[in-house]
Amino acid sequence: MESASVVKLRLRERETVQEAVRRFRKLVEHSGIKKEMRRREFYEKPSERRRRARRRAERKARMSRMPVV
Numbered sequence: 001m002e003s004a005s006v007v008k009l010r011l012r013e014r015e016t017v018q019e020a021v022r023r024f025r026k027l028v029e030h031s032g033i034k035k036e037m038r039r040r041e042f043y044e045k046p047s048e049r050r051r052r053a054r055r056r057a058e059r060k061a062r063m064s065r066m067p068v069v
Contacts, residue, residue: 005031 007027011020028034 005033005036007031007033 007024009020009024009027
């Protein structure tokens with residue numbers, strides 16, 4: 001089981017709501033919550049998950065074999 005991520009934000013002195021929202025969005029983005037939500041949005045069969053991981057590994061191996069110019 002994965003641990004739950006909690007993002008806490010305290011308003012700074014003389015900080016506008018817009019600045020706080022911008023800072024909150026950055027915190028959420030960096031914590032990986034958004035990526036996790038997208039991943040869990042729809043059910044993915046275990047076979048599809050393995051297939052996607054295998055394709056990612058193949059692509060990574062192919063890119064590492066490419067000559068550097």
